[in-house]
Amino acid sequence: MNVKEFISAFLKRSGAKIFNAMVLAKVIGFLVSIAMARILTQESYGDFTYAFTAVSFLVPFMGFGAYQSLVYFGARLKTEEEKRQLFKYAFSRGILLSAVLSSLLLLFSPLITINRPNSQFLLVVLSLHLLTFTLVEFVRNYTRLVNRNDLFAQSENWYNALLLVLAMAGALAFGVTGYAWALVVTPLFIGIYYLKKLSLSSVRFKSRSPIQIKDFWKYALFVSIGAVAAKMMYIVDIMTIGNILSDSAETLQQVGLNTPEAISKYVSKQTAIYRVCSIIPIASFVLPLALITTDFVKVSEHAADKKFLSNYALNTMKLLFPISLAVAAVLHFGSEWILGIFGEEYQGHGELISVFTLAVIGAFTLRIPFGNLLSAVGKANWNAYISFGVLGINVVLNYYLVGKMGIIGAAWATTILIWVSGAVNYACYQVYLGRLK
Numbered sequence: 001m002n003v004k005e006f007i008s009a010f011l012k013r014s015g016a017k018i019f020n021a022m023v024l025a026k027v028i029g030f031l032v033s034i035a036m037a038r039i040l041t042q043e044s045y046g047d048f049t050y051a052f053t054a055v056s057f058l059v060p061f062m063g064f065g066a067y068q069s070l071v072y073f074g075a076r077l078k079t080e081e082e083k084r085q086l087f088k089y090a091f092s093r094g095i096l097l098s099a100v101l102s103s104l105l106l107l108f109s110p111l112i113t114i115n116r117p118n119s120q121f122l123l124v125v126l127s128l129h130l131l132t133f134t135l136v137e138f139v140r141n142y143t144r145l146v147n148r149n150d151l152f153a154q155s156e157n158w159y160n161a162l163l164l165v166l167a168m169a170g171a172l173a174f175g176v177t178g179y180a181w182a183l184v185v186t187p188l189f190i191g192i193y194y195l196k197k198l199s200l201s202s203v204r205f206k207s208r209s210p211i212q213i214k215d216f217w218k219y220a221l222f223v224s225i226g227a228v229a230a231k232m233m234y235i236v237d238i239m240t241i242g243n244i245l246s247d248s249a250e251t252l253q254q255v256g257l258n259t260p261e262a263i264s265k266y267v268s269k270q271t272a273i274y275r276v277c278s279i280i281p282i283a284s285f286v287l288p289l290a291l292i293t294t295d296f297v298k299v300s301e302h303a304a305d306k307k308f309l310s311n312y313a314l315n316t317m318k319l320l321f322p323i324s325l326a327v328a329a330v331l332h333f334g335s336e337w338i339l340g341i342f343g344e345e346y347q348g349h350g351e352l353i354s355v356f357t358l359a360v361i362g363a364f365t366l367r368i369p370f371g372n373l374l375s376a377v378g379k380a381n382w383n384a385y386i387s388f389g390v391l392g393i394n395v396v397l398n399y400y401l402v403g404k405m406g407i408i409g410a411a412w413a414t415t416i417l418i419w420v421s422g423a424v425n426y427a428c429y430q431v432y433l434g435r436l437k
Contacts, residue, residue: 006319022156022286036167052180062133065224070090083142087138136191136194143198147297155190222381225388226387232391238271241407289372292373309436324365327357331354331357373429374432
């Protein structure tokens, strides 16, 4: 299969609808970020970023990965009734486990925000996001499982349109707290609507699984662990900036800070600047992710077909590499113009975006496709081991580079580790192919 045939097959699986929906989601997310950067002060936006980053760390672990396991194991079930039964089993347990996570985050919020007290109430509100977002993720994954990619795209579009409206209205009326509440109620509304639309609302905890429970939760656990560790690649930098930057004597001397209030304000602004500079590069990751999201079920169905998997990986790289170069070029040469959209106070930091353009190439060609392909063929445990190995390096690298270079150091740490993890994922995928007959 050549690249042209590869793209044609992708489109036949409603790939265009999913791609358009996910790209639109990032565009709307971009608009929301612009609106928040302009409506909110740098300090309050920085406080929100810190709180949301803490929540984001647990997002991949919500439901203990049951919604991810639903897709992988559901792809092997032959009838829709069996898939429906698996959904009811996974959802009833997953939503309860997310409630436990939300409660733990609420309980430990004072400790998590000990160095950022203005972020505590925001963290309390956003802890509910774990619960409501679990709901909408289960619904989305079920639509993929039953080959209703059109409904997946539709739910994605409605979700982001509603988020845009509620986020702007909330921020204008109640400031940063209103924005936080918008992130809580949007997935709740969309999730409930599609539960009813798909006739999935009658879920009871006693629902049984049509597959081996041990295998289901083992896969879910490894997917969650791997996803959390991978997510940390984009979280460690923010947490490091929030907690380490203020302790850097060299940095403080350079900016002339000598009071706790001045330091706190400076760190919040640096966090906001870093967040704005990383938004567009990381948002562009939706392009390879849309491809894998569309084909995850199909790849899972062909997990033992060496020829199919080899051709799929090769065509993926052929398609994504030139796209990554084009995206990187636009980001590099248009960095200052992009920052100007967020406001004049964010301009002058184009170097940050330029560093992230290198991360874009690595993420497009290696990190995202091969990390997800390992999970699709059932090697979620390999993905988890890789992610945690990289996470350890990430913590050390961020601690050193942020202390020495400030926020530009955080950008370099993230970029380096995207390439390292991507290369290891690629090598492991080749090992898996080598074991197939």
